Amino acid sequence: MAWRGPTVQPSINPAPNPVQYGMDVSGRRIENNRAENIRRDTDKVDNFSVTLVDIDTAIVKHLDNVINASIIAAGVQVKVPVNYASPERWKSIQSDGFIRDKNGKVQCPAIAVRRSTMSRNDNLTTLNRYLQYPTVKHFSPKNQYDRFSTMNGFQPTKEIYSVALPDHVIINYDIIVWTDLVEQGNSVIEKINFATEDYWGDPERFKFRTSISDYNFQVEINSEQDRMVKSTFSMMAYAYLLPDHYENYKSVVQKSFTPRKIVFSAETTTDNLPVVQNAKVVAKTTELNGNVVPVIDESSIYKDQTAQPNDWINTKVLEYQSFITTKTGSLVTLNNGSGSAIFSFASTSFNPYGSPIEQDLRLIIDGLVVNRLYLTYYTTGSSLIANVVVTGSGVFPTTSSLIVGYGNLI
């Protein structure tokens, strides 16, 4: 070994360390939510991903195995081998011997595939990567020792597997077909052209729609080189990408459980509140629109020298909390055709006291909160009717579902 400078540490010139360690071995504290620490090595649902390798494999394997182009050379049918362009040197010589002679010269015919560009598919955009598609497994091993017929207020827990929505992309492939004769190139291009505008890939795995707009044909005769017939075209694959992890640790398929029992309690936290000494809440009642409702004496909430007697927000928070109640509802109609469900809360209406902001209903179906975009509600007579657009809402109401309304109800 040649001299590399002084050998006394640390002057020695070490070999570079090509290993970059991740954040998990650093001293940085990683926030951990124990509710998300759900064991995944015992369930049968694998993590899911669609990668560029999957898409490239689908295209190359479809060309090689399904289209299976062949030519006639001197009366003999010869399969056209398909390879991804520019493989490693040793693989070209020592593994792909069948497309070369014994001295290493490439023989015709051959097809080479290369991924050239990738762009976002603006026609199929996902709003954001936090959107997830939940699928519910109604049986869970957690229920196998429970007798729900004798348990009051408990529901069987369900397993929810939420899959993040993929990014839709358009991937362009440059494909080159080499043949000795134009006639041989024609037969290959004819087969490929007939197969496009269709889904390419392995039926057991992924299939992606492909499209080819135009083909280029060249016959090259250069001095000191063989005559070569080259047909090239660019093919678009409408694909989608879904990494197996994102944001450092989140799995694309996230598992969760529906709650067995729902217990509501109301808590408020506020910052920068003055120190309250000798605070006293004076409960009063008054009659408003024929109903007896409690009223909080605003001036009695903060009774110290630093309190703000007109602190509207803090007063309203406490006021709102005093009226929060929950009601159990029932399913009236479930229309699977239009994807809608109607729920009724008997003898329930909004508390007439207060501003409109307090007339807010949160609907919980089997532990899943219904997004406000899918929920409309109104009062009729002495009943509160809630209408849910089920399709796309992420909830799955059934006749046995636990329906809970949460809000300023009486």
Next chain:
Amino acid sequence: MGLKGRYFSQRDLNLVNSLNGELMGNIIENIVTMFKISSRETQLNIYGESSAATGRWYQPGIQISTLVERPEMATEYDDFGPSRSQTHLFKFREKMLQQLNYYPEIGDIVFWNDRYYEVDNVIQEQLLGGITEKNHSILCNAHYTKLTSLNIVQRN
């Protein structure tokens, strides 16, 4: 049946090989270690690359005496800063390679002077008397390669 051709008879070839074998093996003593990829253990992906999960696997290295043509190391500057590059020409006696049952191919790795070189080209054209059966040497053009692509040296 002897080799054809009036010149370079079998006795002449034996003499040339004997002299050159002694010169290269006992006097010059430039020894390189050749690694050939084991294509049975090395898994491939769709791109014609060795799988990232397994890396490349090699057959045990073979030490061979050689003559080395070695141009100077060059330094190239690009977006990553300075980087070194070098090409070498390794010359082997075909008779010795036959005895070792080793034929160099493109993609083989040569270890010499504390560096690894990947073979780019194999030349087998030193035909004594122009007779194809009387080739004397096998030349390998090779370039200085990265450690990260080899899977020979353990990463620290």
